[in-house]
Amino acid sequence: MLSLLYEESLLMGDRELGAASLRDQVARLFEEAREDVYRYLLTLGLAPPQAQEAAQDVFLRLYVALKKGEEIRNPRAWIFRVAHNLGLKIRRRRDLPSFAPGLEARIPDPARDPEEDLLERERLRRIDRGIQELSEQQRNCLFLRMEGLRYAEIGAVLGIGAPTVGEFLRRAMAKLKKVLHDE
Amino acid sequence: MMNDEMGHPGDEAMLRYADGELSEADAGRIRLHLETCGRCRGELEDLRATLSACAHYHQVETRFPPPAPWGDLSRQLATLDEAPSAFARLCQALRSHAASSRRWTVAALALACAVIYWVTDTPSARAEQLLRKAAAVESAKPAPRRIQIRSKTRTVTRRTGALPAPSDVSDRDTWPSLEAQFRAANYSWEDPLSARSFMEWRDRLPEKRDDLVTDRSGYQVRTTTHSSDLVEATLKLRAEDLRATEGTLEFRNHERVEISELPEEAAPSSVASVRPEASSDPHPELPRTQPGDSAATVAATPGGELRVFAALRRLGADMGEPIEVTRTERQILVAGVGLDPQRAREIQDALSSLPNVAVRFSEPAPAPVSPSAPEASSPxxxxxxxxxxxxxxxxxxxxxxxxxxxxxxxxxxxxxxxxxxxxxxxxxxxxxxxxxxxxxxxxxxxxxxxxxxxxxxxxxxxxxxxxxxxxxxxxxxxxxxxxxxxxxxxxxxxxxxxxxxxxxxxxxxxxxxxxxxxxxxxxxxxxxxxxxxxxxxxxx
Incomplete structure (x- = not known):
């Protein structure tokens, strides 16, 4: 089955399509993209339960939009744009601090040899430091790129042009390259 | 596209190239340039290494699975359709705001959607879902392991999980008074650190209250009750695989017991796994041997060795790196000499899930000092x-x-x-x-x-x-x-x-x-x- 996410345009408000078919399509998109959206929401600083809830909301909103006859040109960019706005609003509305426990809590495999963990920690700590020093836009560009979005899509999500995305990513990479190589 | 007089592509062009964001013509020009420019090839490699470090970080950063199973969206959408008032409210909220702003009001929408989640979003429902999922993982992948049970006065260590070895049986009877308390409370003494045991105890309680705490390391379920001798139990489930790693039990007589998983001294017989043998010392040579003397040890097979090669291939570590792979009857030894610590770490990570694999890194032996005259004559x-x-x-x-x-x-x-x-x-x-x-x-x-x-x-x-x-x-x-x-x-x-x-x-x-x-x-x-x-x- 072809992925709907990569369709150039979705126009599901079509009366002929019928509610059941519309539901199926949204449910399919949900299955395809929910984990990506959830991860992106985590990177915006939402805690896992909020991120999961918000990710589901995104698809409910997609359904409502399509049912109203809205034409969605790039579903992937649309979904991430809504997730991005929703994530920021949730954080603002609930006045939540960014959910970012210490790096220690994020290091995988607590059962691993502690000495071994040191190396892993050091590397992650460096890149973590670099990422903390990025501007919010640079960070968002980077994480959206990690979810496989093209520059133009990232631009559509963040409301900036694709060339600006390229420039943000370039600066982000320069910074990260530096922290990784700093002794 | 080419940024300086020498024709080297600039940083952004290189990044766009690595990201596949260039037109075919521009990418072709860079490809052509790369063929003849070692410096730019080096930079591209560097850039790719940074991107891959970012990807690893991103993976770590977002490795926490959703706390609950995903809901059935089709059903939720159908519910929306069947409840016209909810849907109308939703649309109404959207319309009224669309007049002033094209953007939707998230709050109103979230409020409407919350109706759907009320049913499934209580801590009890989530705790239950989580425990069931964890129990299912346990039965799919039974993992014998060592646990420690501690009270104020005593500590015992024993093996649990799949069938205990006969030598462990005596351990199990070393704390009769506590065992009796477990039994009285209907809590499994045999396997006290498991989602299944927790769930079986919890399911039998006529009255209980659940809390669920989620953080990035995982989930903690806490259940309290008045209808058991065990009045409170907590269980920590690790985020990545929902494995139960810690638990506490509080009995009515105020006896408090803590249970935790211990690192394996030796890999259990049925799931012998990688024992990374490097430490923070960049290249220690640890002569630790892979456990594998038990008769039940799974033999190291050609298939296992192949998977080692596949893992090395994914890292590109099968080319030009001083890594040897040897297979004996019982284990596959991956030995690396003089690797940098970060690379050693990556390789260990990549092999960590494969059975019967031992990884050993060491420093290169000092090069023999020889006044080497070229052996071959040069006519x-x-x-x-x-x-x-x-x-x-x-x-x-x-x-x-x-x-x-x-x-x-x-x-x-x-x-x-x-x-x-x-x-x-x-x-x-x-x-x-x-x-x-x-x-x-x-x-x-x-x-x-x-x-x-x-x-x-x-x-x-x-x-x-x-x-x-x-x-x-x-x-x-x-x-x-x-x-x-x-x-x-x-x-x-x-x-x-x-x-x-x-x-x-x-x-x-x-x-x-x-x-x-x-x-x-x-x-x-x-x-x-x-x-x-x-x-x-x-x-x-």
Missing amino acids: AASSEAVRLLRSRLEAQLGGRGPFEQFAEQALEGAEALMTGVHALRRLSQRFAPETESQLNAEERRLLEKLRGELTHLVLQRETEIQDLMKPVLGAPPASRNSAIVSKQVAAEELFRAARQVDRLVSIVFGGAAVEQAGPLEPQLRSSLAELRAAMEACMR
């Missing part, structure tokens, strides 16, 4: 041949500078070719027909895939060196059509041909000692032709 005639060819090439390429640059590329190209050929040959040697016949169908497909990938990489490198040489040496003469049948023979033949090319390139461009007399140019040309033929045979 004057051959040295003369080198000089002649060099001066011809210098003249053709336009001087000493261009020649040096060309020489560097030729040496790099030959080296890259050799690392690829070595990797392909090693795979062929390790999986000779008699070994291959022990693989199952899936493993054979994996072997084919690996072989295909390596062959493709070697082909790229072979093409690069042929393309480099063609303008100065002319097209290689047509070579005989090789009648090679087996893949092993083809890989051997390719190795022989590549080594010959490498040797001649080293002589002509790297000042290596000349082992034999004779005009070099025809030799180089015919060795390239043989390389081409061997390459084609490999791809058949």
Whole structure:
């Protein structure tokens, strides 16, 4: 089955399509993209339960939009744009601090040899430091790129042009390259 | 696109190239440039390494699975449709705001949607879902392990999980008073640190309250009750696999018990796993042997070894790195010498989930001090041949500078070719027909895939060196059509041909000692032709 996410345009408000078919399509998109959206929401600083809830909301909103006859040109960019706005609003509305426990809590495999963990920690700590020093836009560009979005899509999500995305990513990479190589 | 007078692409162009964001024409120009510019190739590699470090960080950063199973969206959408008032409210909220702003009001929408979640979003429902999921994982992958049970006065350590070894049985009776308390409370004494045991106790409670705490390391379920001798129990489930790692039990008589998982002293017999043997000391050599004396140990199979090769392939660690893989009856030993700690770490990570694999990193032995005079003699005639060819090439390429640059590329190209050929040959040697016949169908497909990938990489490198040489040496003469049948023979033949090319390139461009007399140019040309033929045979 072809992925709907990569369709150039979705126009599901079509009366002929019928509610059941519309539901199926949204449910399919949900299955395809929910984990990506959830991860992106985590990177915006939402805690896992909020991120999961918000990710589901995104698809409910997609359904409502399509049912109203809205034409969605790039579903992937649309979904991430809504997730991005929703994530920021949730954080603002609930006045939540960014959910970012210490790096220690994020290091995988607590059962691993502690000495071994040191190396892993050091590397992650460096890149973590670099990422903390990025501007919010640079960070968002980077994480959206990690979810496989093209520059133009990232631009559509963040409301900036694709060339600006390229420039943000370039600066982000320069910074990260530096922290990784700093002794 | 090309940013400076030397024609090197700028940082952004390089990033766009790495990200596949350039037009075909621009990407083509960069590709062309990369073929001849070592500096830019280095930068591209550097950039890719940074991107991959970011990807790893991103993976760590977002490795926390959703706390609850995903809801059935179709049903939720149907519910929305069937409850026109909810849907109308939703649309109403959207419309009223659309007038003033094209953006939706998230709050109103979330409020409407919350109706749907009320039913499924209570801590109890989530705790229950989580426990069921964790219990299902436990039964799918039973993992014997060592746990520690502590109270204020005593601590015992024992093995739980799958069938305990007979030697463990005596341990189990070492705390009769506590065991009796567990039994009275209907809590499993045999396997107290598991989602299943927690769930079985919890399910029998007529009255209970649940809390669920989620953080990035995982989930903690806490259940309190008045209807059991065990009045409160908590269980920590690790985020990545929902494995129960810690628990506390509080009894009515105020006895508090803590249970935690201990690191394995020896890998359990049925799930022998990687024991990373490096430590923070960059390259310690730890002579620890892989546990594997138990009769129940799963033998190290060719399939297991193949998966090690596949993991190394994914990291590109099967090419040009000082890593040896050896398989004995019981284990697959991956030994690396003189690797940098970060690389060692990556390799360990990649192998950590494979059974019966031991990883060992060590420092290289100090190089023997030898007053090494070149072994091969350098007959004057051959040295003369080198000089002649060099001066011809210098003249053709336009001087000493261009020649040096060309020489560097030729040496790099030959080296890259050799690392690829070595990797392909090693795979062929390790999986000779008699070994291959022990693989199952899936493993054979994996072997084919690996072989295909390596062959493709070697082909790229072979093409690069042929393309480099063609303008100065002319097209290689047509070579005989090789009648090679087996893949092993083809890989051997390719190795022989590549080594010959490498040797001649080293002589002509790297000042290596000349082992034999004779005009070099025809030799180089015919060795390239043989390389081409061997390459084609490999791809058949």
